[in-house]
Every structure is written in structure tokens, then in C-alpha cells.
Amino acid sequence: MSDVATSAFTRRPRAEAQEAPASLLPFRAEGVALTLGGSRVLDGVDLTLAPGGCTVLMGPNGAGKSLLLKLMHGLTAPDAGTLSWNGLGAQAATARQALVFQRPVLLRRSVKANLDFVLKARGGDRGRVAELLEHVGLADRARTPARRLSGGEQQRLALARALATDPEVLLLDEPTASLDPGATQAIERIVARAAAAGTRVIFVTHDVGQARRLADDVVFLHRGRVVDHAPAARFFDAPGDPAARAYLDGRLVV
Numbered sequence: 001m002s003d004v005a006t007s008a009f010t011r012r013p014r015a016e017a018q019e020a021p022a023s024l025l026p027f028r029a030e031g032v033a034l035t036l037g038g039s040r041v042l043d044g045v046d047l048t049l050a051p052g053g054c055t056v057l058m059g060p061n062g063a064g065k066s067l068l069l070k071l072m073h074g075l076t077a078p079d080a081g082t083l084s085w086n087g088l089g090a091q092a093a094t095a096r097q098a099l100v101f102q103r104p105v106l107l108r109r110s111v112k113a114n115l116d117f118v119l120k121a122r123g124g125d126r127g128r129v130a131e132l133l134e135h136v137g138l139a140d141r142a143r144t145p146a147r148r149l150s151g152g153e154q155q156r157l158a159l160a161r162a163l164a165t166d167p168e169v170l171l172l173d174e175p176t177a178s179l180d181p182g183a184t185q186a187i188e189r190i191v192a193r194a195a196a197a198g199t200r201v202i203f204v205t206h207d208v209g210q211a212r213r214l215a216d217d218v219v220f221l222h223r224g225r226v227v228d229h230a231p232a233a234r235f236f237d238a239p240g241d242p243a244a245r246a247y248l249d250g251r252l253v254v
């Protein structure tokens with residue numbers, strides 16, 4: 001697998017950046033609840049995210065992490081409560097964000113065509129394809145059918161597509177869950193550079209090592225509620241909730 005390029009990558013200001021709000025941060029969820037299939041899957045989520053950095057969302061299977069990401073991205077609406085991106089509703093904020101899933105959804109076209117498609121659809125500069133491919137270490141795979149890439153390469157292409165939209169907020173749902181350590185490291189490097197360049201990153205993972213490497217702050221969900229939210233160092237040194245302590249020790253039974 002080729003390594004990720006080390007060239008600097010700067011998020012481009014978007015044309016409508018003058019529109020209010022100028023920034024999507026801070027994010028606030030207040031009393032957010034969601035019932036699906038008769039179960040209360042999110043139950044009074046209160047959360048504030050400040051501008052800048054990488055927030056890692058952790059919690060056991062079924063805690064509600066993916067659903068919270070979908071609500072933040074405006075794909076689902078809550079039954080109760082509010083989500084606000086600096087005053088903007090989640091659905092109105094969708095176009096200023098990008099969401100990357102565990103399994104990338106790619107077009108049955110070449111690597112380059114996958115990027116061309118997104119840049120064209122978003123009115124972006126199609127001359128950026130080479131720069132984006134270089135950025136994610138896929139410069140030599142431009143003509144390869146996307147579906148022939150390895151899992152790690154497909155995920156890097158998915159990240160390039162996400163970055164092609166110049167998202168202010170990058171939401172990632174276990175993007176490395178099925179990748180080997182080398183591929184995982186490559187994804188982490190791209191994500192860390194996006195955060196360093198000013199993209200607000202919100203990253204779901206069960207990988208404690210990865211969370212330690214990436215997180216500025218950690219949000220811990222349990223049974224549909226945020227039960228701890230703390231700077232990463234505090235969270236890992238002294239998790240503030242018994243469920244978080246048990247989770248980190250591998251003792252949490254759901």
C-alpha cells in the first residue's frame with residue numbers, strides 16, 4: 001500500500017462562507033430524544049462542542065453513537081429536543097459537512113471519476129483531483145476502478161471525496177473498523193491533518209488506542225445518553241462515569 005503523501009493540504013474557504021453563521025461551531029444538542037421500533041434509542045442527549053479539534057464519540061454497541069452522528073448530519077430528525085450548529089438546524093447544516101461511513105459507498109467508476117463526480121456536483125475546481133489524490137496517497141491509482149481498490153484504499157478515496165467538498169465538519173463513523181494497522185494509520189494521518197487544517201472532526205470508534213491518538217475531547221454515550229464528556233487526558237486517566245470506566249477496562253456488559 002502506498003503511503004499517504006506528506007504535502008500540506010489546506011481547506012479552501014467556501015464561496016458562501018459570508019452567510020450567517022460564519023462557523024457551524026459551537027454545536028449544541030439539548031434534550032435530544034429518538035424512539036425507533038418502540039425503543040428509546042436516544043434519551044435526553046445534551047452536548048456542546050466547541051470550535052476546533054477532534055471529538056471522539058465512544059460507547060458500547062447500541063449506545064446510540066451512529067444515530068447521534070446521523071442527527072448531527074441532518075439525516076434523521078429527533079422526536080424531541082433541538083440540535084443547533086451555531087444557530088443553524090442540522091438539515092440546513094448538512095451541505096457544510098461530510099459524513100464517512102465504515103463501508104465506503106463508491107461509484108462503479110475509476111478513482112479519478114469518483115472525485116470528478118463530487119467536484120462537479122459541488123461546483124468545485126476539478127483541477128483539484130490530482131491534489132486530492134496526492135493528499136490521500138492514491139496518485140498512482142487514478143485510473144483504477146474504485147471497486148478494485150483494497151479496503152484501506154477505498155476508505156482513503158472516500159475521505160478524499162469528503163475533503164473535496166471542503167467540509168467545515170467531518171463526521172466519521174468507525175472508518176477504520178475493518179482495516180489493518182497500516183491502513184488505519186494512513187486514515188488517522190489524513191484525519192489528523194484535516195483537523196489541524198481547521199476542519200472540525202467528530203469520529204466514532206471502539207478503538208481505544210485510536211481514540212487516544214486522535215481525540216482532543218471524548219464524548220461517552222451509554223444507553224442513549226451522554227454520560228461523560230471531557231478532555232481526552234481527563235477521560236482516559238479518570239473516566240467520570242462507571243460505565244466509561246468499565247468500557248475502558250473491557251468489563252462493560254450491554
Ligand SMILES: Nc1ncnc2c1ncn2[C@@H]1O[C@H](COP(=O)(O)OP(=O)(O)OP(=O)(O)O)[C@@H](O)[C@H]1O
Nearest residue numbers: 036037039041059060061062063064065066067068
Ligand atoms: N432503524 C432502526 N430501527 C430500530 N432500531 C434501531 C434503528 N437504528 C438503530 N436502532 C437501534 O438504536 C440503538 C442505537 O443504534 P446505533 O447504531 O446508534 O448504535 P451504536 O452506538 O452506533 O452501536 P455500534 O457500536 O454497535 O455501531 C441500537 O439499539 C439499534 O439497534
